[in-house]
Amino acid sequence: MKILVPVKRVVDYNVKVRVKPDGSGVDTANVKMSMNPFDEIAIEEAVRLKEKGIATEVVAVSCGLAACQETLRTALALGADRAILVETDVELQPLAVAKLLRAVVGNEAPQLVICGKQAIDDDANQTGQMLAALLDWPQATFASRVEIAGGVATVKREVDGGLETIEMKLPALVTTDLRLNEPRYATLPNIMKAKKKPLDVTSPATLGVDVAPRLATLRVTEPAKRKGGGKVADVKELVAKLRGEAKVIA
Amino acid sequence: MAILVIAEHDQQSLKAATLHAITAAGKLGGDVHVLVAGHDARGAADAAAKVAGVASVLLAEAPYLAQPTAENMAANALALLPGAYTHVVAAATGYGKNILPRIAARLDVAQISEVIAIDAPDTFVRPIYAGNAFATVQSKDPVKVLTVRTTAFDAAGAGGSAAVTVVPAAPDTGHAKVIAQEIVKSERPELTSARIVISGGRGLGSGENFKMLEALADKLNAAIGASRAAVDAGYVPNDYQVGQTGKIVAPDLYIAIGISGAIQHLAGMKDSKFIVAINKDPDAPIFQVADYGLVGDLFELVPQLTAELG
Ligand SMILES: Cc1cc2nc3c(=O)[nH]c(=O)nc-3n(C[C@H](O)[C@H](O)[C@H](O)COP(=O)(O)OP(=O)(O)OC[C@H]3O[C@@H](n4cnc5c(N)ncnc54)[C@H](O)[C@@H]3O)c2cc1C
Ligand SMILES: Nc1ncnc2c1ncn2[C@@H]1O[C@H](COP(=O)(O)O)[C@@H](O)[C@H]1O
Numbered sequence: 001m002k003i004l005v006p007v008k009r010v011v012d013y014n015v016k017v018r019v020k021p022d023g024s025g026v027d028t029a030n031v032k033m034s035m036n037p038f039d040e041i042a043i044e045e046a047v048r049l050k051e052k053g054i055a056t057e058v059v060a061v062s063c064g065l066a067a068c069q070e071t072l073r074t075a076l077a078l079g080a081d082r083a084i085l086v087e088t089d090v091e092l093q094p095l096a097v098a099k100l101l102r103a104v105v106g107n108e109a110p111q112l113v114i115c116g117k118q119a120i121d122d123d124a125n126q127t128g129q130m131l132a133a134l135l136d137w138p139q140a141t142f143a144s145r146v147e148i149a150g151g152v153a154t155v156k157r158e159v160d161g162g163l164e165t166i167e168m169k170l171p172a173l174v175t176t177d178l179r180l181n182e183p184r185y186a187t188l189p190n191i192m193k194a195k196k197k198p199l200d201v202t203s204p205a206t207l208g209v210d211v212a213p214r215l216a217t218l219r220v221t222e223p224a225k226r227k228g229g230g231k232v233a234d235v236k237e238l239v240a241k242l243r244g245e246a247k248v249i250a
Numbered sequence: 251m252a253i254l255v256i257a258e259h260d261q262q263s264l265k266a267a268t269l270h271a272i273t274a275a276g277k278l279g280g281d282v283h284v285l286v287a288g289h290d291a292r293g294a295a296d297a298a299a300k301v302a303g304v305a306s307v308l309l310a311e312a313p314y315l316a317q318p319t320a321e322n323m324a325a326n327a328l329a330l331l332p333g334a335y336t337h338v339v340a341a342a343t344g345y346g347k348n349i350l351p352r353i354a355a356r357l358d359v360a361q362i363s364e365v366i367a368i369d370a371p372d373t374f375v376r377p378i379y380a381g382n383a384f385a386t387v388q389s390k391d392p393v394k395v396l397t398v399r400t401t402a403f404d405a406a407g408a409g410g411s412a413a414v415t416v417v418p419a420a421p422d423t424g425h426a427k428v429i430a431q432e433i434v435k436s437e438r439p440e441l442t443s444a445r446i447v448i449s450g451g452r453g454l455g456s457g458e459n460f461k462m463l464e465a466l467a468d469k470l471n472a473a474i475g476a477s478r479a480a481v482d483a484g485y486v487p488n489d490y491q492v493g494q495t496g497k498i499v500a501p502d503l504y505i506a507i508g509i510s511g512a513i514q515h516l517a518g519m520k521d522s523k524f525i526v527a528i529n530k531d532p533d534a535p536i537f538q539v540a541d542y543g544l545v546g547d548l549f550e551l552v553p554q555l556t557a558e559l560g
Contacts, residue, residue: 017382017383026383094360118495120379123377123378123380125351126354129320133356134355142344163487164433166429168427178495215387217385218386221386223383231537231542235551235558238526242542
C-alpha cells in the first residue's frame with residue numbers, strides 16, 4: 001500500500017509574525033520556515049505504518065515555491081521514500097492545493113492520504129476535507145489513532161465533546177491531530193541519505209489544474225493589542241478587584 | 251436567494267454554537283434557512299424554528315443520520331443547494347470544520363474559515379497566523395461557504411416562529427461509519443459558552459492536581475480548560491484544549507493557572523474580557539495579556555483563592 005503525505009512549508013511555529021506596514025500581508029522575509037507541525041505528524045504516522053509492514057511506500061508532496069524542496073528533503077530525512085514538488089509562484093489557496101493533490105493522487109494511486117489538520121499560517125483547516133470530497137473518498141479528520149487492517153482504516157478522532165471512532169474502506173483520507181504521535185527528529189545520517197532520494201518536480205500546468213486564487217486579500221491588519229501586564233499582590237487583592245473593578249464575580 | 255445554516259444538534263436540541271452561526275448568517279442579507287439533518291430530529295428542528303431571525307427550517311431525517319458523518323452531512327446540504335442559496339454557514343467547531351470544506355469543494359468554491367466579521371456579503375475578516383494578523387478577504391465565487399467563530403457573534407435569541415419543512419434525506423453515501431463515541435457528559439457549563447473559564451497547564455503537574463481547579467470551578471460555576479501541554483501529558487481529555495488548534499473561548503473571566511502563555515494558547519483566549527494569570531515565573535508571557543497577574547506557587551494560591559471565595 002502506498003501512502004501520500006502532503007506537506008506544507010510554513011513560518012516556524014516559534015516565530016511571531018509581523019504585519020507589513022502597507023497592509024499587504026505578513027512579513028516572511030528572513031523568517032525561519034519549517035514543515036507545518038501537523039504534517040510532521042502525518043509523515044511520522046506514514047513512516048510508522050511502513051515500519052509495521054502495512055505500507056510499502058511513503059510519498060511526500062508539496063505545492064508552492066521552489067523552496068518547498070527543503071521541506072520535502074526534511075520529509076525524506078524523516079523516512080519518506082520519494083518526493084514530488086508541484087512548483088508554482090502563484091499564491092495557493094486550499095481549493096487549488098486540493099485540486100493539485102487530486103491530480104497527484106490520480107497519477108500515484110495511493111490507498112491512503114494523510115494530511116495535517118491545519119496549516120499554522122492560513123489556519124484554514126480545509127485542504128484534506130476538500131481533497132477527500134474531490135476524490136469522493138471517505139475522510140477521518142483530527143485523528144488521534146489510526147489502524148489499518150484488511151483494507152479498512154479504523155480511526156479515533158478528536159471531536160468537540162471527546163472522541164469518536166470511524167471505520168472506513170480504503171482508499172481514504174486522514175488528517176492528523178496533535179495526539180496522533182510524537183514525530184521523530186531527523187538524524188544526520190538520514191539527512192545525508194535524504195539528499196539522494198528521488199524528488200520530482202512538476203507544475204500546475206502539467207497537472208492540468210487552474211490554481212488561480214478565488215479569494216482576494218484586500219488587506220491584512222494587526223489585531224488591537226491587549227493591555228495586559230497588570231499585577232496583584234495577593235489573593236485578597238485579586239478577589240477584591242474581580243468583585244469591585246471587573247465585576248465578573250459576585 | 252437565501253442563506254443556509256447547517257445546524258449542529260443532538261436530535262432533541264440545537265447546540266449553542268449554531269445560535270452564533272444564525273446571528274452571523276443574519277448579517278449577510280437574505281432569509282436564513284436552517285438545515286437540521288438527523289434521525290428523529292423533530293425536537294431540534296422545532297428548537298431551530300423558535301430562534302429569532304430564522305425564516306425556515308428544513309428537516310431531513312434518515313436512520314443513518316443518527317451518527318452523522320461529514321460525507322453524509324455534506325450530501326444532504328448539497329442536495330438543497332443548487333441555485334437556491336448565496337451562502338452556506340456553520341459554526342467553526344470541530345463539527346462544522348469537518349463538513350463545510352467538503353461542501354465548498356463540491357461546489358468548486360473557496361471556503362472562508364473562522365470568520366470574525368462580515369464587512370459585506372462577499373467580504374469577510376478572518377484571523378491568520380494564530381490570530382497575530384487579520385485578513386480581509388473578498389470572495390469572487392457564486393456561493394460563499396463560511397465557518398464563523400462563535401466568540402465573534404452573539405447567540406441568537408428566542409422569538410422566531412419559522413415553519414419546519416420536511417425535505418427528503420439524501421441517500422446514505424455509505425462511505426464511513428461511526429462505530430464508537432467517548433463523549434463525557436459534564437455537569438459544568440460548556441467550555442466555549444461558559445461565562446468563566448479556568449484553565450490549567452503543565453504547571454499543574456498531574457491530572458490529580460486538576461481536582462484543585464474543580465474545587466475552584468465549583469465555586470464560580472466555571473468551565474475547565476487546559477493548555478496543549480496538559481492535554482498531551484494526559485492530565486485532562488483532548489476536548490479541554492484551548493488555543494489555535496483547540497477551542498476558541500472568550501468568557502467574561504479566564505483564569506490561566508500554570509500556563510506559560512505560548513502564542514498558540516493565547517490565540518484561543520486573548521479575547522476574554524478579563525484575564526487572570528497565576529504563575530510562579532514573573533516573566534511568563536501570559537502576564538503580558540493578563541489584567542490581574544498573580545506571581546507565586548499555584549499549589550498555595552489556588553486553595554487560597556478557593557477559600558477566599560467562601
Ligand atoms: C502545531 C502546534 C499547535 C499548538 N496548539 C496549541 C493549542 O491549541 N493550545 C495550547 O495551549 N498550546 C498549543 N501548542 C503548544 C504551545 O506551543 C505550548 O507548548 C503550550 O501551550 C505550553 O503549555 P503550558 O503553558 O501548559 O506549558 P509550559 O509552557 O511548560 O508552561 C508551564 C508554566 O507553568 C508554570 N508553573 C510550573 N509550576 C508552577 C507552580 N507550582 N506554580 C505556578 N506556576 C507554575 C511555569 O512557570 C510555566 O510558565 C501548539 C504547538 C504546536 C507546535
Ligand atoms: N501548499 C501545500 N502543499 C502541500 N500540502 C498542503 C499545502 N497546503 C496545505 N496542505 C496540506 O493540507 C493540510 C491542511 O492545510 P490547510 O487546509 O491550509 O489548513 C496541511 O497540513 C497539509 O497536509
